[in-house]
Amino acid sequence: MSLKGKKILLGITGGIAAYKCASLIRLLVKQGAEVKVIMTTSALDFITPLTLATLSKNPVLHDFYDKGTGEWTNHVSLGLWADLMIIAPLSANTLSKMANGQSDNLLLTTYLSARCPVMVAPAMDLDMYKHPSVRTNLDRLEEYQVIVLEAGTGDLASGLSGKGRMLEPEEILEAALNHFDNPQTLEGRTFLITAGPTQEAIDPVRYISNHSSGKMGIALADTAAALGAKVTLILGPSSLSPTHPGIEVVAVTSAKEMYDAAALRHPIADVIIFAAAVADYTPVTTSSEKLKKSGSEMNIPLKKNIDIAETLGKSKGEGQFHIGFALETENEEANAKEKLERKNFDLVVLNSLRDEGAGFRHDTNKVTLIKRGGSPIQTEVMSKTDVAKRILNEIPRSKA
Numbered sequence: 001m002s003l004k005g006k007k008i009l010l011g012i013t014g015g016i017a018a019y020k021c022a023s024l025i026r027l028l029v030k031q032g033a034e035v036k037v038i039m040t041t042s043a044l045d046f047i048t049p050l051t052l053a054t055l056s057k058n059p060v061l062h063d064f065y066d067k068g069t070g071e072w073t074n075h076v077s078l079g080l081w082a083d084l085m086i087i088a089p090l091s092a093n094t095l096s097k098m099a100n101g102q103s104d105n106l107l108l109t110t111y112l113s114a115r116c117p118v119m120v121a122p123a124m125d126l127d128m129y130k131h132p133s134v135r136t137n138l139d140r141l142e143e144y145q146v147i148v149l150e151a152g153t154g155d156l157a158s159g160l161s162g163k164g165r166m167l168e169p170e171e172i173l174e175a176a177l178n179h180f181d182n183p184q185t186l187e188g189r190t191f192l193i194t195a196g197p198t199q200e201a202i203d204p205v206r207y208i209s210n211h212s213s214g215k216m217g218i219a220l221a222d223t224a225a226a227l228g229a230k231v232t233l234i235l236g237p238s239s240l241s242p243t244h245p246g247i248e249v250v251a252v253t254s255a256k257e258m259y260d261a262a263a264l265r266h267p268i269a270d271v272i273i274f275a276a277a278v279a280d281y282t283p284v285t286t287s288s289e290k291l292k293k294s295g296s297e298m299n300i301p302l303k304k305n306i307d308i309a310e311t312l313g314k315s316k317g318e319g320q321f322h323i324g325f326a327l328e329t330e331n332e333e334a335n336a337k338e339k340l341e342r343k344n345f346d347l348v349v350l351n352s353l354r355d356e357g358a359g360f361r362h363d364t365n366k367v368t369l370i371k372r373g374g375s376p377i378q379t380e381v382m383s384k385t386d387v388a389k390r391i392l393n394e395i396p397r398s399k400a
């Protein structure tokens with residue numbers, strides 16, 4: 001696992017450990033992350049923006065607006081841009097402000113408006129770190145789902161020795177890598193996933209279908225359930241089945257059955273993943289008797305099936321997050337973006353059949369993730385389970 005394509009916002013507050021941020025940025029960038037830095041005023045006393053801007057290859061942000069041009073720094077879009085915000089070192093002062101919703105600098109307004117996970121690495125003197133008010137503030141951040149990287153033990157700037165040292169850059173990097181490798185817990189979330197092909201009956205012995213194995217949707221169901229989600233998998237005909245015992249599997253055959261099963265459960269789900277390869281057309285009539293052969297040609301009139309994702313996309317409620325797939329062979333990104341809009345997806349997972357090791361029947365997949373308003377992120381070829389983890393990482397931490 002690397003940080004390729006990940007956007008990391010590093011918030012630096014005033015503390016001697018701020019000098020270690022130069023190494024931290026270097027490590028993050030080396031892992032493929034794009035890094036932007038926000039500094040508080042007191043952080044400027046410990047390390048220069050020039051050093052950090054050079055290492056991160058981005059201007060360092062500090063003020064609400066540029067005093068020369070009047071240009072405003074949009075903290076809301078910064079918070080939306082990031083996949084992870086790391087605040088290191090976190091001073092007792094900024095900790096207290098974060099715990100109480102104060103917003104008197106760019107770092108704090110960005111923290112308050114960030115929708116991405118936030119990780120903090122506190123650093124302070126040992127007695128400050130032990131103080132009940134600091135402990136209460138750290139507990140409160142944890143209640144707000146902030147990931148707290150507890151300080152380490154060692155020599156402190158005060159000359160004393162004890163617990164209060166900021167974790168080393170390597171340890172913070174490891175926590176970031178682990179975070180993306182093991183997505184957040186999905187405890188309390190309800191997933192509805194369609195997977196596999198559908199079969200559209202021509203007569204009692206023949207049908208129209210496709211080569212979908214259901215592997216990707218099943219991997220998503222197993223991974224989400226392993227992370228604590230309550231999962232219903234609406235599965236078209238497949239020789240495979242999920243392994244997690246907690247998954248409710250609803251076996252269906254046709255697109256119509258898949259739609260009915262999904263529509264029934266859609267209102268109570270908060271993450272809906274349309275991974276099924278639904279047959280686009282179905283025979284106008286299904287013969288109740290086996291069709292006999294006659295003549296040298298045969299035509300079967302077809303009618304369009306209901307588009308499950310598009311139909312349910314129209315009734316997407318507040319707090320529901322819809323993920324769709326797009327299998328494309330040309331103009332991949334443009335077609336995927338068009339589907340994102342038309343089907344009201346929040347995220348579209350683009351599969352290109354041109355990529356080796358991707359798509360139907362493979363154990364591996366290589367995808368491009370296209371989020372509403374975000375730039376596309378391409379993954380390496382990875383196992384479908386790793387792709388599933390990667391996709392689940394894109395789900396907002398709190399309900400959308």
Ligand code: CTP
Nearest residue numbers: 274275276278305306307308309324325326327
């Ligand atoms: N989908 C669906 N119901 C359908 C067709 C598609 O729910 N009847 C969902 C798929 O599960 C997938 C997404 O819509 O998440 C895209 O499906 P795809 O077949 O790639 O796109 P289409 O809309 O069918 O467009 P086209 O075949 O023209 O590319």
